[in-house]
Amino acid sequence: MTRGRFISLEGGEGVGKSTQAPRLAQAIADTGREVVLTREPGGSDGAEAIRGLLLTGESERWGARAEALLFAAARADHVARTIRPALERGAWVVCDRFLDSSRAYQGGADGIGDEAILTLHGIGSEGVLPDRTLVLDLPPGEARGREAARDGGRSDRIGGRDQHFHARVAETFRRIAAAEPERVSLVEAAGTPEMVTDRLMIALMDLL
Ligand SMILES: Nc1ncnc2c1ncn2[C@@H]1O[C@H](COP(=O)(O)OP(=O)(O)OP(=O)(O)O)[C@@H](O)[C@H]1O
Numbered sequence: 001m002t003r004g005r006f007i008s009l010e011g012g013e014g015v016g017k018s019t020q021a022p023r024l025a026q027a028i029a030d031t032g033r034e035v036v037l038t039r040e041p042g043g044s045d046g047a048e049a050i051r052g053l054l055l056t057g058e059s060e061r062w063g064a065r066a067e068a069l070l071f072a073a074a075r076a077d078h079v080a081r082t083i084r085p086a087l088e089r090g091a092w093v094v095c096d097r098f099l100d101s102s103r104a105y106q107g108g109a110d111g112i113g114d115e116a117i118l119t120l121h122g123i124g125s126e127g128v129l130p131d132r133t134l135v136l137d138l139p140p141g142e143a144r145g146r147e148a149a150r151d152g153g154r155s156d157r158i159g160g161r162d163q164h165f166h167a168r169v170a171e172t173f174r175r176i177a178a179a180e181p182e183r184v185s186l187v188e189a190a191g192t193p194e195m196v197t198d199r200l201m202i203a204l205m206d207l208l
């Protein structure tokens with residue numbers, strides 16, 4: 001049986017990933033494929049429990065190193081229990097955030113470094129990578145506007161960090177896309193949700 005395809009959706013806060021993930025999953029399912037829609041941190045019982053530890057509480061609840069290890073541990077459980085079994089039975093997996101979020105937030109913005117994040121991923125998840133990573137790209141002011149309309153000023157432990165942190169996140173995503181053009185595509189996230197889903201499907205055309 002053919003192995004399924006693994007697609008991750010990435011980008012900073014408020015760019016539209018959680019809006020697009022189910023839309024993209026449906027668009028792929030409409031081509032006759034089984035699709036598993038999942039997210040990080042989370043996507044398995046253990047990883048969802050770790051999500052609660054990571055995203056709630058005081059901003060200083062975890063230091064940068066503990067936080068990077070918790071994301072890697074959640075991902076290890078998610079890959080073993082949800083992603084790998086789905087791919088092995090031939091399903092497509094659409095994942096709202098994956099490894100590149102750890103590279104951008106913990107590796108780039110929090111200073112842990114890319115090599116250390118990739119090493120943790122090698123240990124935890126045998127280095128599994130998406131077949132295609134779609135990074136939603138939106139000017140920061142527009143993303144903040146969408147986020148504010150959604151959250152009304154309440155954000156989680158990591159989303160609530162200052163704009164310098166989030167600028168480093170965005171810069172690291174752009175650096176990853178430039179360094180790995182075969183796997184990672186930047187997709188414009190402005191416009192209606194329908195327009196964005198069309199752009200995402202175009203960016204997957206060679207895999208379909
Ligand atoms: N194309 C769009 N045009 C206008 N508003 C949008 C669009 N896509 C999403 N939104 C709205 O913007 C807000 C943020 O979108 P969403 O929650 O999908 O972003 P996200 O990237 O998943 O954010 P986060 O990483 O912070 O969870 C939501 O209120 C959503 O309804």
Ligand SMILES: Cc1cn([C@H]2C[C@H](O)[C@@H](COP(=O)(O)O)O2)c(=O)[nH]c1=O
Binds near residue numbers: 156
């Ligand atoms: C996977 C992953 C996530 N994060 C951060 C990014 C966001 O601030 C939250 C997740 O919230 P969302 O509403 O579900 O997008 O966690 C991170 O810092 N590192 C990661 O690996």
